[in-house]
Amino acid sequence: MNKKIIIRTLEKIALYMELKGENPFKVSAFRKAAQALELDQRSLDEIEDVTKLKGIGKGTGDVIVELIEKGKSTVLEELQAEVPSGLVPLLKLQGMGGKKLAKLYKELGIDSAEALKQACLDHQIQKLPGFGPKSEDKILKELTDFESKPGRHPIWKTEEAVRFIEDVLEKIEGVSEFSVAGSYRRTKETSKDLDFIVATAEPAKVKEELLAALPIQETIASGDTKVSVTVEFQDLIDIDFRLVAPEEFVTALHHFTGSKDHNVKLRQLAKSQNKKISEYGVEQEDGSVATFTSETDFYAHFGLPFIPPTVREDGREFDRLDDIPNLVALEDIRADLHMHTTWSDGAHSLKEMIEANRSRGYEYMVITDHSHYLKVANGLTPERLLAQNAEIRELNKQYSDIEVLSGTEMDILPDGSLDFNDEVLSQLDFVIASIHSSFQQPREQIMERILTAMKNPHVDMIAHPTGRIVGQRSGYDPDVEQLLDWAKEYGKIVELNASPYRLDLAVEYLEMAQEKGVPVAINTDAHAVNQLEVMAIGVRHAQKSWLKKDHVVNTWPLERLREYLKN
């Protein structure tokens, strides 16, 4: 029995229990059991007694054992006999929970989206106690939105909205401080909605100006301190604003940054210290409420070091506090190893790119334009590459504060060959190999191509190793574990491509790379000078993967990297 199937079954049981109107704590016990299993790194065979795990007791333990031994769960089967499966997807409707759906099923026999819609149209819902005409309208609207609204927004889409809103808030008088919070602040790949914390002594005025400045499609909720709206950018996106008093800013920011699991853990810790955390402050034993001027102070109040938003996820961060000071940070970055110029498909010249890197304070950089196979990107022929190489060597003489290295982003062709021969490659300082074509090939063929690049002694790094676009395409589906094993064997670097479109490798694979001892480079793949800024996103993505500074090659001094590349 697969561990993932067990985790999903426990979660499924929780869903059905919710629809049965079970005690919410019982429901969450099943979710916690699923999470306990998921967070344990061991395989099922390696766990001797599941009930030894915190969060798994007799009830959930029995379910797990039955699943392992018989491949089924009596508990789930009984629930499924009682609760129609058509209700499960309805839990996703905004404003609909287990209790309401249970009532609708019990009173009106509603067991599917169609039945729910019909009951609304027949005005059956408003007859029930606890429901009214507004409930009916809302459900109908939700049922329609359900199909059209995108579920989660990739980070490259939310970025635009965040910038826009930041500009708006910047201009509103009476706003003393503001920040984006939520999963965006934690640098998740995708976000369900955006959260902003706004500190102000004049909430009514600020709220009014804020709402007037946004392209609002719909107002979901509008209270004194909380405003939820659907805003029209590229897509429709839900945004929550919290208007708080200036002294509450830090605790509110922390609260709405989450994650939920992180907050629960911290609140439990606070409780053990006879303190109570809310978004307004920390209530002390004597009833007074402490507020803070920084999150660092806030954490220190509980005897904790500052925990960066990027690692506030499943609660395990509290067990890894000692690793936090070693996590890679933006100021550790000494170089960018992947960027393009007007020689191929970049927007800026060699000189402009060099100046932009200098002004970021980098100690070295690598120019890596595309190779000739990539005709749409005006890829360089061997002749042009060598000409560029010469120009870079010449330009480099002009700078004493930055070392400009000559490289390439060379295509791994569909037939598995490389776009430049060894003689050309041997003249470069840094060689990137990457796949830009024939993504649909079977995995074996993709892996063959990757292996060719791995075996070539001139290749130093594999760029965007899976070819994914966050929230849009999954890439060419390589066997990443195998890829990392090869990288280890052949001494290659794997890239963390910092472009918010890519963030490739993903978190789970970066964790795997670090475990296997495969070094990582965080690169922007910039095609214009302003794109060098995405290094910050890449570094946060790296933190999320718990990458330590020393594991990231572009935090190394150039001499150390050169030494490494020789091997």
Add this chain to the structure above:
DNA sequence: GCCGTTTTCGGCCCGACTGTTTTCAGTCG
């Protein structure tokens, strides 16, 4: 259902908002 250096019962993070009520349940994050 799970948990326990105040334990085997009584908590389980905490508060806002909505729509229904006429003081609160349900949902959400």
